[in-house]
Amino acid sequence: MKEKYIVDKSLKDIHIGHYIHLKVIENKIDINRICNFFDLREEDIIKFYESEDIATSDLLRWCKLLNYDFFRIYTGHLILYSPPCKNPNMPPSELPAFKKNIYTQEVIDYLLELITKQKKSIPEVLER
Template sequence: MEVDYKNIHIGTIVKMRVYELGIKSYDLIKEIPYSNLEELYLQKDLDAEMLLTLSKVLDFDFFRIYTQHLILYSPSNAKTKIKTPACQPLYNRNLYTKEIIDFILELHSKGLKSNVQIQEDYNIPRSTLQKWLSKYKKQNT
């Protein structure tokens, strides 16, 4: 499933997942509190309760898409000099999921971004990027 992590349109992502699973509209409507699926698919965002229900029914963690957006596009504290309050959870920017690694490597392999651009845009250390390139290049050959 191709996901645009920068501009998330959750309705479209839900529609893609339903299509992947081959679920019939009337079967899905029985499981969720929504009467019109086409209207659901047009929603740019959904409330957390609906997203949780869809995650369970469609066996897909839709919240992870937003988490990956935070990892890829949130400003690092070093750049912004903002102190995080002690009661607020910290985002661990060192956790890269397989989807994020694939996304970065796809940008690199298609020539859409250079190593330097990836490092600057996504705050990925040079050594981490080099490890990914060497590790996954070996696996794909």
Template sequence: MIFDFKNIHIGDLISKRVEEKAFDSVRVCNFLKCTDKEWEVIQSQKSLDTNILLRLSTLLEYDFFRLYSQYLILYAPQGSNYNKAGDKKSSLPYYRKNIYTKEIVDFILEQLENGIKTKLQIIEEYRIPKSTLYKWINKYNNLKKEK
């Protein structure tokens, strides 16, 4: 299944995770200290307050913030000046932008395998170095052969 990182509906994803964990609404409401009506509103939201998202990430044992981080890895504007190591003006922590998680690699390779994007489109749209893409292709093709 290809996840659409451009259209994150966090309420739907939280609902799916609650189902996977087989939690009932009473448990979630007790944890969040909210009513059933407020819980329904949370599940319908496309975006949520970070404090609520942090609490749900803890309860449901899933890093919902990573979805947004992966969006930034894939779709942050090319040549953007944010988050550069040489930026001495910020007291915020520095994070490297191009850290590819297993989910990102799988997402990209699945797009390639299903013919949704070509290698050139992936290289241009996601700014992934050609050598990196070819290493992923070789590595994961070898892993498939071993299975």
């Protein structure tokens, strides 16, 4: 049974369950293998497919099972849609610091155009 999903090619709205189900279909992974991997029933796996949000520990397991980095979808969203973070009054953090505004608006618009006109796929854009 092959289901059709509408995938937001701009990465603006992420329904991670749909992306996971698409990858399961692409990889032709048997539902029994998935159930055994997660030690869950088929109904519980279907709930993953219907979920817009998934716990990071579960998402990490999906990444391993399907050999695909679903976290990059969120990273792509942050790169394209997160506002620059410049607040000089913020105390220093012990967490690693990342530059959010490494791309200009023109580059972001160009990348979105490549994706929406289907000249490049999301994984191709994120990889480059």
